[in-house]
Amino acid sequence: MSKIIGEQLSNIPWQEKPANTNSPVWRYSANPIINRDAIPNSNSVFNSAVVPFEGGFAGVFRCDSKSVSMDIFAGFSDDGVNWKINHEPIVFEGDEEIIKREYRYDPRVIKIEDRYYITWCNGYHGPTIGIAYTFDFKTFHQLENAFLPYNRNGVLFPRKINDHYAMVSRPSDTGHTPFGDIFYSVSPDLTFWGKHRYVMGTVDGDTSAWQSKKIGPGPVPIETDKGWLLIYHGVINTCNGFVYRMGVALLDINEPWKVIARSRNYIMGPETLYECVGDVPNVTFPCAALTDAETGRIAIYYGCADTVTGLAFTTVDELLEYMEKFPLEA
Ligand code: BMA
16 A cells, blocks of 8 residues: 555545446546536636635636637635636736736646645746746735746646755647657746756657657646656647547656656546547546545546546556556666
8 A cells, every 4th residue: 555645635526446447547427527618608617726725625727718718717616526616717916027818728726835826828928837826716926937938737746845846847839739748847936947857758659659749747746655646648649630648657756857657558548428529629638636645545637628627536556556567668
């Protein structure tokens, strides 16, 4: 048995693994949990993030509007399954140059010390990583963008590592980025980021072709007694376009740019109708994970076909055993 290091959260959503499944991750039986019309003006609600908050849960949701403008909205839930999402997007306070909005999408959320931090893909003369904090999910203060454009998928670690805030991200381009590896960066103050280290990249050839085009970090890394569990997305280019699946890696606890283990097989990919059909077909895109230290349970929130939001389950042992069973040799 391996251990998650963190809060005991017996109230996270959970369903037992169905009998006769070979997959280390299994879907919530009533997926999708958030439909595309969850708020009056939404075209789609997907790639969204949640955290424990005041005995229940809070989240930041990517809602593309009916004019197909991409923005992020706060929401609340008692059970992590049924969500009430605000009808208006988050309004940020901060330096007027920085809070100017081009677009915002694919949020991640994490509590570090006394507050909740949100990172997202922020349009500032191209995509980069926006960072903001809130105490109450009502007022939000935006900090400086972490990096120069172009970058996507900025994901904070849930605590400082060697006295520094830490983030994994994926340098990119202005478009749909036909490349992408994961890098690690640190900051003393969440403003100045540096000491950039390469973590891991795509896999050429047919060893692990589902992650041959680009990869990017998904949920906030999960601290375990074996290292940081990183659930990430991997992309293959097919004759019908990109297909997004989920993978898992284990990173060194003090030097997280060092990869201890990584799965050759994907842990979940588009299979159901709501994952294979939508505005962008064949996308499963994880942005959050709730964990329970007591049981090792993990509830993954993921965008489905860029249209709706799904929930899936696994455990720390399932993921570690799967990496051992199907290892990607360095
Ligand atoms: C990526 C991001 C995600 C999206 C995915 C599939 O580049 O834009 O928001 O889910 O493409 O379209």
